[in-house]
Amino acid sequence: MTEKLYQMCTRCVMDTTDPDITFDEQGVCNHCHQFDTVTTKRWFPNEEGKQRLAQIFNTIKNERKHYEYDCILGLSGGLDSSYLALVMNEYGMRPLVVHVDAGWNSELAVYNIEKVIKYCGYDLHTHVMNWPEIRDLQLSYLKAGVANQDVVQDHAFFASLYHFAVDNKINYVISGGNIATECVFPKNWHHSAMDAINLKAIHKKFGNLPLEDYRVVSFLQYYFYYPFLKKMKVVRPLNYMPYNKELALAELQEKIGYKSYGRKHGESRFTKFFQNYYLPTKFHMDKRKPHLSSQILSGLMTRNQALDELSKPLYEENELREDKYYLAKKLGITVEELDEYVSSPGHDYSEYPSWDSRYVLMKRMQSFVSLMSGRNVKNYS
Structure with missing residues (x-):
């Protein structure tokens, strides 16, 4: 059986593993x-960005000068x-720094967090998730066979961050998301990690434990309650500077x-494990491709350098064996x-209930309001 050949872009390294x-x-x-x-219009890796960021901060x-914290930062x-x-x-x-521990932290992560907090002198709140619930939900996702297995961690992270911000009356959330290394992302590869309807449906079908401590963010909370009622704003400072991972x-x-x-x-x-083995093996999705393509487009590397990176193995055999054993043991299953x-x-997320119909309705309402008001009304994202 011959390996399938994929057509690759002549400028970046994205290819037809993205069906769209x-x-x-x-x-x-x-x-x-x-x-x-589109993307370059909201990316300012220059002096203009420096001035914009200073103004934002x-x-x-000024708005938060009478409060203990300016904002909330997920670390x-x-x-x-x-x-x-x-x-x-x-x-x-x-900032009030929040770390969400979903049970998968590497030892290096704990070490680096401690170093950052000590150097900056920030207050750190660590939210340790209920491991039996995380384990049950993670196994549910593995049984469902969907592509985005990181929903369990990602939803927990953002839900905890947003709930904690509201509970502490903080309306600015600072995000490390950035255009320089994340501007290319095939929408077909993953469904939104914030879709609580999809998450609950998968857990209802495959889970065994009730999710009592695992807090979710509903569709209305994500798109209306937080941005409009609570006036929550998400700021991505790395988009206002020349962000280079090697220099960072x-x-x-x-320091x-x-x-x-x-x-x-x-x-x-x-x-x-999910990005370097599960996705490439089960869905032929190599997340290095959008990541490297982003860096090509933002001028951080050449296409030849990216191709060289893609030629390297995703996993060393011994490392993969060790990670499989670790994950299986922690999840309470065999290798x-x-x-x-x-x-x-593999299965598509759409085989389970989702927020898709509500999202389509919201976009129609958004277009109608924009048309009637003559303004570009943006939803929270």
């Missing part, structure tokens, strides 16, 4: 065109959020003794059962 990808006559894909025509400081121990913490320290911001890592290593994970999302043992979850046929 299209190419122009020169072989350049729609992701590149989207970057040129000054506005937050995973990963490179983006760790570097962002240092940036905010340089600007004199006073070097600065973190020099706080930060230790590299060696690969993206190495702060989570499960995410590392053989874990292998079966990976090798069994």
Whole structure:
């Protein structure tokens, strides 16, 4: 049996593993065109960005000067959020730092979080999730066979962050999300991690324990309650500066003794396995491709450098064996059962109830309001 050949973009490294990808006559894909025509209009890696960011932070400081904290910052121990913490320290911001421990932290993640907090002098609130519930929900997702296995962690992280912000009357959430390394993302690859309807449906079918401590964010909360009633605003400071991961890592290593994970999302043992083995094996999705393509488009690397990275193995054999054993033991299953979850046929999220119909209705309402008011009304995201 011959390996399937995929057509690759001539500018970045995205290919037809994204079923929605299209190419122009020169072989350049729609992701590149989207970057040129849309994304660059909200990306400011220059002096203008520096001025905009200073203005944003000054506005937050002025609004929050009578409160203990300016904002809330989620810290995973990963490179983006760790570097962002240092940036905010340089600007004199006073964030309440929140870390959500869903049970998959690597030892390095704990070490790096401690180093960041000590250097910046921030207050840290660690929310430790109920492991039996996390385990039951994670197994439900493995049994469901959907692509985005990280929903369990991602939803827990954002839900905890938003609920904690509201409980503490903080309406600014600072995010490490950034265009420089994340601007390319095939929408067909994953469904939104914030879809609580989909999450509950999967757990209802495959789970065994009630989710008593696992808090979710509903559709109305995500799109209406938080942004409109609670006036919550999400700020992504890394989009207002020239963000280079290698330079950020070097600065973190020099200033706080930060230790590299060696690969993206190495702060989570499960995410590392999910992205580097589960997705490529079960769905032929190599998340290095959008990540590297983002860096090509933002000028952080050349296409040849990206192709060289793609030629390297996703996992070393011994490392994969160790991670399989660790995950299986922690989930209370055998390695053989874990292998079966990976090798069994994949399923689309749409096979389970979701918020899709509500989302379509919301977009129609959004378009109507924009048309009637003559303004571009944006939903919370």
